[in-house]
Structure formats: C-alpha cells, structure tokens
Amino acid sequence: MKQIKTVLAVFLVLSVVLVAGCSSNTDNKEQAGQQNGQITANDQAKPEKAAPDKKAAKNIKMTVYFPDENGQKLIAAERTLDISTDDKYTAAIKALLQGPKKGEGIAIIPAGTKLLGVTVNKDGLAEVNFDNTFVKKFSGGSTGEIMLVGSITDTLTNFSEVKTVRFLVDGKPLETLSGHLDLTTPVTRMQNIL
C-alpha cells in the first residue's frame, strides 16, 4: 500500500511538472484527467511531497463562469488557480466564491456560503458540498437557479474528466434550490447558457 502511495506521489509530482510545462489549455485538461483517475481530491494537497521551489509551478490555468447581469448567459473568466494547497476542483469553486472582476458578470454563489468539499469519482461524477448558506441565502427564481447551477456545473465540467455534478448541502443531496431545477439526478453541462 505504501509503495503504491509513493508511486502515486511520484506520478503526481511528474504530472504537475508536465502541466506547468504545457502552454496550451487542452494539454492541461488531459494531464488533469490523468491525475484524476487515481487520486482523490483531498489526496492532492500534500505539500511535503513537493519541493519548496516547485511551489510556484503548482498553478493551472482554467476558465470559470459568472452570469451576466441580466441572467441570460455565462461569461467566461480566465483564472490561474493555485493548487499548491487546494486540489484543482476546490480551487475552481473557490474562484467562483471569490467572485468576478470588473466586466466578468456578477457574483452568483450566495454570500457567506462555505465550501465543505469537492470530490470527483471514477465515473466523472463531481459532488460539491456546501454549507446550508447555499440554500438559505439563495433568493433567485428559475433564472437564479439556472445561473447558479450553470456556473458551477459548467466550470467543473471544464475539467474533461468531470461529466456530471451533484450538489450537496451539509453532506446531503440537494433536491432543488427553490422548486424549479430537478437536482435529484446529477446535472450535465449546461451548454445553452454558454
């Protein structure tokens, strides 16, 4: 078991170096996909396995989405995510929590919401777990739901290994936000708002 862990760790360091060396986005995604097959989200954050001078290399570039002010489309925002302490999925959701810069649309995750974790299984199902502020502070109708679910789902499915997204609140599957979207089955990429 320990041996496997060491092999995995070496592989992780190697792939991170490879990712850092790549310039194009699609290469990034493929590398990320390889990582995901074997490493759960939480296992990635192991600073002792990486040399301190490699810390700067633990960045990935990716696209996250915020809704426009009228709630009709998502606006793509480029982010460089620091994955030296967080796994990339957590880092991506944290970028959404931090909100948009000027011209990138509006913040959509209800203020004060805490991210409790993101996991991705081998079938490509991402489970995003928020605290209950996510629901309590949510005030939108259909459009609010589509934009909130869409920004998270479309951001996470930018990782090519992520196929579907399930929403959890305090660890329990969320059925709906406020009675519109059916969240009882995992959500697939919402292409029509991109």
Next chain:
Amino acid sequence: MLKKTSLFLVLAIFLFQAVCLAGSFSPDDFRYSVLRSSSVTNYLHMEFRLSDKNTKYTLQVNPENKRELFLTISDTKLKHNNLKQTALDGEFADKISFKDDGANIRAVISLPYDADQADYKAYMVDNNKSKSGNNVLAVDISKKEVQKSVSPSLQAVAGHVIVIDPGHGGSDSGAVGPDGIMEKNVTLAVAQKVYNILVNNGATVIMTRTTDRDVYAPNASAVDELQARVNVGEFTRGTDIFLSIHANSFSSPSANGTGTYYYQYSPQGERLASLMQEEMINANGLTDRGTAAANFYVLKHTSMPSALIELAFISNYQEEQLLNSDDFQETMAEAICRGISRYFQGS
C-alpha cells in the same frame, strides 16, 4: 314502510333542532351546491337553516376588500361560539367563514374574483319549496354574463383538459420582490384569470391549488411538493397540457423580461412554450427572453406536453409593480390563453 319511518325521523330531528336552537346558528346548518341555471351557466347556491323565519339579514361587498361578501344575520348567535371556515366550490367562491359578534352572525364569503363581476342575492326560501326544512336563508352567486362571452380567437381550447399549476404557495412564498410582493400570490392571481378565460371558452381546467396553500403539505420536501403538482396532471383523466405559472427572480435587480421553459425532449412542449411566449411578448412589450429547454422538475416529470412561464421578474422593482397590478395580470392571462388556443388549433 321504511321510507315513511325515515321521513318521520328526519321531520322529528328538524322539529327537535328548531325547538332547541331558537336564535342560534351552527355552521352545521349550512350547505351549498353548484346548480345549473341554463345549458351553459351554473351558479353557487348556499343555504343557511335559521331558527326564525323573521330573521333579518344583509348581503354586501366588503368595502375594504372587493373579493369578499359580508352576509350579516341579525339577532342570531353562533352555536358553540367558535369560528369555523368551510371551503366552497372554488369557482364561484373559495370559502365561507362564520363569526359571532355577540349579537349578529357575520359570514365572510371569499371570492376568487372581484365582486363586481358577480351577481349575488340573499333571500328566504319559500318554505314549501325548501329541501332543507323551514326558515332557510339562501345566497346565490353567479358570474355576470359578460364574463362568459366566448372569444372567437380562443375557441380552440373548447373540450380540452388543461392543468394549471400556480407556482409555490402556502409555506413557500416563492421569490419576494423589493416591495414585499410574493410570487405565490401573483402566480395564483394570474392562474385564476387563465382558469376563468379557459373555462368560459369551454375548456376543462384543473388547478393544482385554488388558494394560498401547499399542494402536498406545509414545509414538505421539495420533491414531495413538486411531485404533488405533477400528480395532478398525471392523475387527471385525459390531461392535454400542463402549465406552470411563475414569476422570475435574480440576484441582480436589473434582470428583466418574460421567458418560457419546456422540457428538451418534448417538441410539443416546445411548441406550446413558443406560442405562449410570442403572445405574451406581443401583449406586454417586455424584454423577450425567449424560450429555453430547462430541467425543471414539473416539466421533466409530467408525461404530457408542458411549459413553465416566467411572467416577469419580481426581483426587478418596475416589473414587481406590474406583476402586482390587475391589468398586467389580465393582459398576461389573456395572452397565455391565446397561445394555448393556437396550440390546440394546430394540433
């Protein structure tokens, strides 16, 4: 022989009550039914059995709420002195509640429309004709004839079964606007107008709710509540279309406009959505957000063509005022019905 005995028994009971309950009235002495006055028109007939045929009564509109009628029965006390509320038919009147102010009984009859659209009268029933016994006060409520005019542009709805779902309700207010207007009240008001127009044009219309209530149960799980609405569509015989009416909301107060959603694997649902959307935009002049496929619970889980209308944004101050206005609600209801009629015309 048996018939005679039971007749005597009934008479005996009436006599007994008349003697025992002089000057009092119990909600149990109340009954109602929907009667037919001609081949197309019905009316609500209510009977109140009183202990004294000379009891004075008045029937008038609540000066502060034109959707309520006050029936005052003088010098009569409410038996048990409790407040009791009874649901009525839902089409002509929603409910009646009884109150005793010490001397008189005040019955409040809640209407699903303004009283000026109704014909109403109170009268003592001729003792010889009454089925309920002696001293029966009756109240009849019917809708004015103008309401029943069949519009040529809507005649295609005749004979179809349409389920209307006023979004949210009861413990779930839906979205709340900056001025405090609640989505659940707007959706119900528009749904009732849609109901009236469709019924007057010969459609069979079933509502998932006709009052401010949860369809499943207060504070139920989201899925139980939404499935209960779906079930109305599924368990009603021959439902042709399912229509859910909502008001939209977004965290940015500038978001505005009208939009309609359908389930992506339902071409008929998409057609219905497009026709209603077109009519609504032509009528209201708001931003056209178009139609879109959405994985909404009530669309996904209904087996018949369905659509979900977002009338306008209650989170937008201007549109909140519109949503709360009777004129806008009527405009939207008429446009929705034109869209529905065009849908049936083509299918």
